[in-house]
Amino acid sequence: MNNLQFEALLNATLSPQLIKDYCPNGLQVEGRKEIKKIVTGVTASKALIEQAIKFNADAILVHHGYFWKGESEAIRGMKGERIRQLIKNDINLFAYHLPLDIHPELGNNAQLAQLLDIEVQGGLEGHPQSVAMFGTLQQETTGAELAQRIATVLNREPLHIAPEFADKTIRLVGWCTGGGQDYIELAALQGMDAFISGEISERTTYSARELNIHYFAAGHHATERYGIKALGEWLAEQHGFDVTFIDIDNPV
Known part of the structure; x- marks a missing residue:
């Protein structure tokens, strides 16, 4: 499926337009056009991106993505490194925050x-x-x-x-x-x-x-492990995507 069609499918399911959020929901970093293999996880951390690279994923789908209200707009430091890895490996990043909560x-x-x-x-x-x-x-x-x-x-x-x-x-x-x-x-x-x-x-x-x-x-x-996991399972069962949920340990 085309990455913009994939975003439209997620938007139709999660209806992000109905709720005011603290970040953009949907496609946050654009990668390759065709999406077949997806890695899901709670947060788009460096560790999750590294796992997605190992899995040769076309897209990462998370609950906590980037570009939060009030944070610096500059793409540098930790955020710069994460985004560089996504772009370098041509991986799409999709994130849904409050729409996935509710x-x-x-x-x-x-x-x-x-x-x-x-x-x-x-x-x-x-x-x-x-x-x-x-x-x-x-x-x-x-x-x-x-x-x-x-x-x-x-x-x-x-x-x-x-x-x-x-x-x-x-x-x-x-x-x-x-x-x-x-x-x-x-x-x-x-x-x-x-x-x-x-x-x-x-x-x-x-x-x-x-x-x-x-x-x-x-x-x-x-x-918040279980919403993104359920969304990935729905994408696999109902739409035939190859989806792997990766739980990066976080004690908080």
């Missing part, structure tokens, strides 16, 4: 809910493009039990901040993968028993305690 089937939030056996009820912000979600567990559970479930599923021990009343059980859950910790107040105001995100800030600890809500920081990378 997709109702392939998205990071949807995939995390499936892994943790949470029944999705809707968007925490009350509209279809909500970046944070909420849902219910099949059975009421304790904070320790949910922490263990997260650790088992993501292969990463979460940081659990218990509320002031630590014996509070959990049935209603809000979540936002990646850097979604500041949705915790909205989750508490809407009656959630717990909130899960990837990252935690210093202020989040006090919010959890004072708002009487369990909080779980499960890792930015760990919570």
Whole structure:
């Protein structure tokens, strides 16, 4: 498939035009015209690019690409080296940030809910493009039990901040993968028993305690592996591409 046709296919699936983002979504660095072999990963790091070169990939498809709002426009240093390698090896770079977070089937939030056996009820912000979600567990559970479930599923021990009343059980859950910790107040105001995100800030600890809500920081990378993986699997199954997901270790 032509690289611009490939971008159109992804845009039709992920609808980036419907959400305001912090970076351009779609084709960020143009390479060879024909795309057959794709490497997917969470972040377009140097290590992922090196793996894509070894696989002789035509394209890299990631959640975290380049050209973020507020960063320097200069193509130099670390960014310059990454982009040089892409251009030198004629590899296309495609990136989808918030559109991949919110997709109702392939998205990071949807995939995390499936892994943790949470029944999705809707968007925490009350509209279809909500970046944070909420849902219910099949059975009421304790904070320790949910922490263990997260650790088992993501292969990463979460940081659990218990509320002031630590014996509070959990049935209603809000979540936002990646850097979604500041949705915790909205989750508490809407009656959630717990909130899960990837990252935690210093202020989040006090919010959890004072708002009487369990909080779980499960890792930015760990919570966002599964959307890009699902998107790659969809491209392979539905459109016949040769797709390899490469998980570059990241403890954050």
